[in-house]
Structure formats: C-alpha cells, structure tokens
Amino acid sequence: MDCQDMQNTENQREYSRVDALIPLEYKLIDPQQRQYLHSRVAGEIILAEFKSLPDPDDQVIAQWLKTINTKLNSIIRMLTMHHQGFDQLPMKRVNISGGGISFSPDTPYSQGDIIEFKLTLTMQYPLSLYLYGEVVEPSKNNPDYDTSVQFIAIDDFIRDEVIRFVFEKEREILREKRK
Secondary structure, X not given: OOHHHHHHHHHOOOOOEEEEEEEEEEEEEOHHHHHHOOOEEOOHHHHHOOOOOOOOOOHHHHHHHXXXXXXXXXXXXXXXXXXXXXXXXXXXXXEEEOOEEEEOOOOOOOOOOEEEEEEEEEOOOEEEEEEEEEEEEOOOOOOOOOEEEEXXXXXXXXXXXXXXXXXXXXXHHHHHHHO
C-alpha cells in the first residue's frame, strides 16, 4: 500500500456526515460517571412501563387499537419533550454522523472530556435524545466546528436513528440542489 492509499483510508469515515441546524444543549460530565452513562430516547422509561396487550381476533379492531396506540405514544413523546425542556433548546449548527458530532461550544473542552448532549432530531416525527460523547479533537482548524466528539454509550437503535436523520438531511440537500 503506497502513501496515497494510506491517506485515502485514513480520510474515510465509517458514517456519512451532514451539516444541520438542530435544537441542542450540552454539558460536561464528570469522568467518574462514564460507566453509568447510557444514551437514550427521552421518555423511553415512561413508555417501557406499559405492557403490550394481545391482539384481538377482530382485525378491524386490532388496526384501530394500533392506530390509537401510535397516537398515544406520540402524545406521550410530545409531553415528555415539553416536560424535560426539549422544546426550549437553542438551535445550534452541528456536523453530525452515526459516529459523533462536531460543534462550536460556548466554552472550550479538552481532549478526553465527556459531554452529555440533549438534542432533538426532526424527521417524520421529532426524536429527543440524550447522547454522550468523548472529545477527540478539541480545536480543529474548521471555524464552524472546532470541537469533535465521538459518541460513547450508544446502542444500535439510537445510532440507527441518528443515521436515519443524516440520510433524510442528505436527501433534503439533494432535492434543494435539483431545484
């Protein structure tokens, strides 16, 4: 492998990235808490408390109940977002992928710092998340995003939702370019 091939391999990223303007708040987390961190969907604890009922034999009633359940979950999600302050988050410009996020914080962070992100991804339905990341590059030479963070304590479901958001944003950008 020659030098050019090595450079190309190093520059490849595992996940697609996109610039976006999202509701976002962040704070420094004590590194001693790292083992207790777990990225999560806001309100998932509330929804997890309800047990699924068996489907009724009548398929029309089953479909009605499924529709009602979906609407109730949406209402619970919106109330949770409001209760936990997601509707008051300031809009911030970020560069996001399934692997991490780059942004310009109000205060500088150091390599290795652990940050909690409270954010909402707007897709077909808004999804409010608590994500955690470790600062891997505190002062990039990019004036728009001077801090790069790699997500930690994230499960596949949440990573897939972030990736879905990135792809939806990329589709929006392509649609705008075609106009």
